[in-house]
Amino acid sequence: MDGLRAIAVLAVVFYHVGFAWMPGGFVGVDVFFVISGYVITRGLLREAEHGGISLAAFYARRIRRILPALVATLALTSLAAYWLLLPPQLEDYAGSAVASALSVANVYFWRSSGYFDAAALYRPLLHTWSLSVEEQFYFLLPVSLMLAIRLRLRPLWLPVALVALASFGLSLYAGRFAPTANFYLLPTRAWELLLGTLLAMLPRGAAGALPPVVRGAAGLAGLACIAGPTLLYSDATPFPGLGAVPPCLGAALLIGLGEAREGNAAACLLAAAPLVAIGLISYSAYLVHWPLIVLGRIALIRDFDTPESIAVIGATLVLAALSFRFVERPFRRPAAGARLRPVYAAGLLATLATVGLGWAGAASGGLPGRFPDFRIRSVPGSETWNHRTCFLFPDQSWQAWDQAACTRTAGKDGLVLLWGDSFAAQYVPGLMRHADQLPGNLLQYTAAGCRPTLGVASYVVPHCGAFNDNALALIRRLKIRDVVLAGRWGSQRDRDMPALLHETIARVTALGARVHVIGQSPEFPLDPAFLAYHQRHDPPDEAGRWHPIAERGINRTLWAVLPDTATFIDPFAALCEGGTCPYARGETFLYGDAGHFSSAGSLLAVERYLAAGMFAPPRSAAAAP
Template sequence: MASGYRPDIDGLRAVAVLAVIFYHVGITWMPGGFVGVDVFFVISGYVITRGLLREAADGGIGIAAFYARRIRRILPALVATLALTSLAAYWLLLPPQLEDYAASAAASALSVANLYFWRASGYFDAAALYRPLLHTWSLSVEEQFYLVLPVSLLLAVRLRLRPLWLPFGLVALLSLGLSVYAGRYAPTANFYLLPTRAWELLVGTLLAMAPGARGTLPLAIRQTAGLAGLAGILVPALLYTEATPFPGLGALPPCLGAALLIRLGEAEARRAAATRLLAAPPLVAIGLISYSAYLVHWPLIVLGRIALMREFGPSETVAVIGATLVLAALSYRFVERPFRHAPSQPPRLRPVLAAGALATLAMAGLGWAGVASGGLPGRFPDFRLRPVPGTETWNHRTCFLFADQTWQAWDAAACTRTGGKDGLVLLWGDSFAAHYVPGLIRHADRLPGRLVQYTAAGCQPTLGVASHVVPHCRDFNENALALIRRLGIRDVVLAARWGAQRDRDVPDRLRGTVARITALGARVQVVGQSPELPLDPAFLAYHQRRDPPDAAGRWRPVADLHLNEALRAALPATVTFIDPQAALCAGETCPFARGETLLYADTGHFSSAGAALAVERFLDAGLFAPARSAAVVP
């Protein structure tokens, strides 16, 4: 069994890939499905190390042969996916989108996609939803690990290090410690880079190095252990959200759960129920195609959204999942298997390595051509991307803090944005609060005091919020209460991208935060989730360029329409609540342009013109009006 085929491991792969697909397609009951990637890491570390140890026991580790196997296993399906995705991108993506895509395609081909996306964006950013190759970051992490592991293992074997697992265990502990540290001080790097992810792969490596079990554990213990292993994966998948600090210690349950299930499956006799479940034919079938399913699912989702220019409906969600499995099965049958299984005679290594290098360079070259050309603008000669004013008024790094800044970087004098009145109005929130600054300045005469801007990227203005993206968010929010006390602020406006992290606890935290502010004697105004667009407004305007004037400039938003209802219900009747959807939109569509003037700077943030319109509507709807007996509903 130790050297044979393990159907339960394919079943575990199925659990991992389904969790990722369900999460990415937007199924609400699996907000933590991203942990499936961590399960894959553990499986990869185990399977690769087990094979290398078997080679070492048979006479030595062949580095060139190892890389030839990796090329046959990984590259054909990846190249096929990149080729088909690139063809679709050529027809669908406008020049700026294609330019970004081409850069990511080159990075994916060269196994540095994690480095590219680390520098370009965060995994949970709104912009990330429209990057067809974002998911290849995890493949790059694995491929970088494959560059290090066989050489390290070969050296350890030749040096006869005993126990063999010790140096790898020390590296795993260092990597985990670095991940915990980076989770607070460099969260995006923590998510994407090998040094902070290596421990997850090394969990599988250490498991492969562990001695075989002596004797058989009692059935009750094995059954309990199997349930614990499944729970370690499924509970985070069902309960984690994008607000959960991750990876770090948050990745321990799925990684240890996967390791426990793999270990239980090593025993042939009297297998635990969890092992038998994972070895069930339907899960095994999905596990066999899991690599191709992972490759194709995200391009299908992203390009589908771009083609439709909206989110998927329920039937479309099912269709995308079904199409993923069908395409994965075809890829497995006609791409993976022919290249993966070596012929009966020993394979010639040089042609395999040369072909792999050639395919990699060819894909990277095509990506470079797309970037160098600016996204092949000749495909859409009448498209023009113009700058949209708005974010330059946020006062970056002083009044709008970035993830690497603490609240001490904020400056009260510089962030008092209007003058001429007694009293202060505190605008507290994230970028979806900062985008109102141009409008609040524009309508300063209607404010009850001078505007004080207190905003931080990705930091929702609720006390106790945990954010792995902005590790200093909790302290930033606690300091807001000190500001209210110290400056004698009597009006506080809370605004945010409330639905950013699929966090079910937002209404409760908002209620508690409002209570704390009210206890300080300040009046609270809450601005709900503002409408978001499925694509950049410049792209929507281009697609509507031939529409009649009365229809152009409006689009159906993608933000959760029920979120504002939940926020309003959580607030006491004395708190003013403004629903931007109700204030700005008519029917099922919202304005994103007025003539040639764009009201959005990107898919979610208002431009200066949009902020002026929004604040005017909010003021008309009751923002800063005297307290009423019921929350304001525009």
């Protein structure tokens, strides 16, 4: 079991530090869910066989197991956050700390962000959503099992299986209509934990009756079901639902096979001493790894390079080992005859203290007295996107789009279709201002999180496929002759993106339209107000510029797959020099947030793109990256 925990936590950590070769490491959380369901249920069933389930004793064990390491992590993270985070960041952090202490972090993050959002990279407690899912499950499972046993429901696994099937069906439904809720909330995740519950209800030793060859093949299949998604999934994979089935089944296979090593290469691998050692500290490792990553990025104001990523992994394991030795282990096993009341009192006191401190930080607006000269000001930009009509939200289908309202300029023959996500919509102010230089009237067709490539499967925007398919119908019906494709091309670790873009351009070109692709634009590690504050003492020739975090290499990849009939603009070539890009000009911010241009930034970008030949003959030398 510890070896499997190690596989799960390492997958999550490798994914979070940004290793490109493991774009689906987030499935490690699903492996943890199956393990948790199995371990908790097995313990409860053992109690039921020896006198009955004691809710008081169960919850006391959960408090001793979960709370000490969590409180220690929150305390150290909060101390670092006090010194590092500017007021808006600390205000959000404080709210998430309250939610984490109350076991509702999943609800908090569901209401305020998506797991794969760019802003999520800078939320130190985002990972506690999964702990809250488990803790909510722990509140419900023992009561449900106790009632089922008292009511003599037989077979006991049947009601569990029915609830798991209902949860799985709800996950499939929510994946299309409420994807963020599907990711974060217990009702759509319960089937993963209940898979472990069902596994614990199987007759003990059942796997031992299988021939060694069968056990070996099943073990390897279980490993493949976990390893495959970690290497092949990406942020673009619809998840959970069907996407979570392989890693969950893989975990169930490996748990079900037990530790019998005869002919079982998987069991031998998971029993390796290094994996067992990491598995023992996996809970603390999970707790500490994400605050280390986030606070490190904020302190450096950039992403980690490879040596730094390796150092973070090493620091995670060291801190986890210390937490296990000095926090987890002393509290986990009470002395003989220890009473339950002190456990509950200590748990309540620790929770109230965390909630109180978090409330103070949130209610004060992030303790602004720490940085009296910091200020946030409104930056115009996105209000011109025509939200919910021309810039659709994830809960909207393409039918909400309105052609008349989204024809943003007038006075010319023909149309220029601007197709993409928010990184296309950011160019609306600039394109409208430079309408006289466009080859037609601007028609805005944009949707949040929806990259303009046919065949894309978006977890964030369930209607994205239909939205993009409708773009072809628009081009055909309106006889559009110029199409501008723009998006956050580097937002998802999707290996299929270049091929999908190539196919999209071919389909658009076949309809007689010219295609103009705007590559990935610069993004920054923090909002411009934060960068400006950190640069407040820098010389004038350095202030207002910073190293971008968006990978410029993606633009070279895009350029390579474009046919000769398409025009390409590299925003880095047009806007940046010497490894830095401007986020401000004097007191004027060119960005409204860490990635999207403000109105002023949009005007500058479009002006540069037009000068670089955005609507010039294809393959203009000036437009090359």
